[in-house]
Amino acid sequence: SVSVLLFTSDLRVHDQPALSAAVRETETVVPLFVLDPGVSLAGFDVPNRRAFLADCLSSLDAQLRERGGRLVVRTGDVTEQVCRVVTETGARSVHIAAGVSAYAQRREDRLRTALKELRCELRAHDAVITALPPGAVTPAGKDHFSVFTPYFRRWDENGLRRALAAPRRVTVPEIAGHPLPRRSAVTGVSPGLASGGERAGRLQLTAWLADPTAGADSYAERHDDLHGDATSRLSPHLHFGTLSATELIQRARKKGGPGAEAFVRQLVWRDFHHQVLAARPSAARVDYRTRGDRWRDDEKEITAWEEGRTGCPIVDAGMRQLRHEGWMHNRARLLTASYLAKTLYVDWRVGARHFLEWLVDGDIANNQLNWQWVAGTGTDTRPNRVLSPLAQARRFDPHGDYVRRWVPELAHLPGARIHRPEELGDLERAKLDYPEPLVDPAEGRARFERARGLD
Numbered sequence: 001s002v003s004v005l006l007f008t009s010d011l012r013v014h015d016q017p018a019l020s021a022a023v024r025e026t027e028t029v030v031p032l033f034v035l036d037p038g039v040s041l042a043g044f045d046v047p048n049r050r051a052f053l054a055d056c057l058s059s060l061d062a063q064l065r066e067r068g069g070r071l072v073v074r075t076g077d078v079t080e081q082v083c084r085v086v087t088e089t090g091a092r093s094v095h096i097a098a099g100v101s102a103y104a105q106r107r108e109d110r111l112r113t114a115l116k117e118l119r120c121e122l123r124a125h126d127a128v129i130t131a132l133p134p135g136a137v138t139p140a141g142k143d144h145f146s147v148f149t150p151y152f153r154r155w156d157e158n159g160l161r162r163a164l165a166a167p168r169r170v171t172v173p174e175i176a177g178h179p180l181p182r183r184s185a186v187t188g189v190s191p192g193l194a195s196g197g198e199r200a201g202r203l204q205l206t207a208w209l210a211d212p213t214a215g216a217d218s219y220a221e222r223h224d225d226l227h228g229d230a231t232s233r234l235s236p237h238l239h240f241g242t243l244s245a246t247e248l249i250q251r252a253r254k255k256g257g258p259g260a261e262a263f264v265r266q267l268v269w270r271d272f273h274h275q276v277l278a279a280r281p282s283a284a285r286v287d288y289r290t291r292g293d294r295w296r297d298d299e300k301e302i303t304a305w306e307e308g309r310t311g312c313p314i315v316d317a318g319m320r321q322l323r324h325e326g327w328m329h330n331r332a333r334l335l336t337a338s339y340l341a342k343t344l345y346v347d348w349r350v351g352a353r354h355f356l357e358w359l360v361d362g363d364i365a366n367n368q369l370n371w372q373w374v375a376g377t378g379t380d381t382r383p384n385r386v387l388s389p390l391a392q393a394r395r396f397d398p399h400g401d402y403v404r405r406w407v408p409e410l411a412h413l414p415g416a417r418i419h420r421p422e423e424l425g426d427l428e429r430a431k432l433d434y435p436e437p438l439v440d441p442a443e444g445r446a447r448f449e450r451a452r453g454l455d
């Protein structure tokens, strides 16, 4: 008997419930990945993620080969390709991780309908992409939690499934596939982009859990330290599913300590946003809570923000890190997003789109809902707070080293003075190749408060 395992955002063999079920239930399994041009048309297939995906698929193929199998890659519409594979092999079941985005839900519906015609069953597995499936905990009479803290409390009381070992053998039937995509063939990739793949992810996780100075042990105190860079940087692996959130939580808890607990809490934010999106797929585009904003739309300012030339050093540092690495520190994401959506008062969708163009972990649930949270249209219980870029800079980059790294034209300014180039004398300023601030942040805040009727 044959089954198909359609990989999506779960490109791993360890703790892979869909793969384990397929291997358990049938003698042979087609481990399938479909490169669907529909994803490119939706603008989701960008160079950084495409390059990382190529690494993930190579690593997955290697993992499967170690177990006697291989990865089968096909190109085309996902429903059509899966149906072809089912017809070619006579498979009676297709396994897939249950997804939460509107795209994933549509894909599942279409597959289910098309497969029925072939008398083949679609099996969607929960808790593959997130630790707890969306909808597993809900407040009385509602379909999802709209505030994090009560969600976290309930999440914590709920038992997680146990992480699964990787299957020992995967036997693949005779079937043709296309060549694996190659990272080297992708152009326009950020020069500092990390390597992808399950093997790289597992090594990174083990190293981070054991690192005494910039790892799990120091996470509680150092996760906001921009220059210290002590967060796990595992987000691309979670996005592509090369690591499982369940396994991460169990390994962090086994290690124990305040750092590991703070890390688990952060992972629960991921589950939280996924359960909001699963219940409200439109929140990817539409304000979760509308505040009747009349956003400003100044193209010059938007371009300056995108290019890291706002004249606000801490914001520019974050935006340049994004382009260089395809990744940005969480604290920098918060303050650059707040600067766009509140200080400049530009529609959060503009910023979210730009982030999705560059972020290797760019994720509909996490990106759109974090943007809404920052813009005050989402789940933040204090929607009108405005982060002061200078206060953020002084607190989270007290010696200016993060800015020094990403804004080299200011690197000679000593200590925290790097955060205020506008305070230099005229002569010194004229020598700098660095723009004047787009706006005085205090004025930006006042404008935002007026617009929201808070003045």
Ligand code: FAD
Residues within 6 Å of the ligand: 223, 231, 232, 233, 234, 235, 236, 238, 239, 263, 266, 267, 268, 269, 270, 273, 328, 329, 330, 331, 333, 334, 337, 355, 359, 361, 362, 363, 364, 366, 367, 368, 370, 371, 374
């Ligand atoms: P760590 O601090 O090591 O945290 C561990 C994991 O927890 C992360 O890998 C991530 O999966 C999860 N996590 C941490 N913080 C959050 C959060 N606030 N929301 C959801 N999950 C979280 N994260 C993405 O994965 N994809 C995105 O597209 C994305 N866009 C964002 C946009 C904005 C405006 C903001 C403010 C945050 C965004 N985040 C996004 C959340 C967060 O910034 C990143 O997950 C984090 O910076 C990744 O770095 P890390 O793996 O070192 O995190």
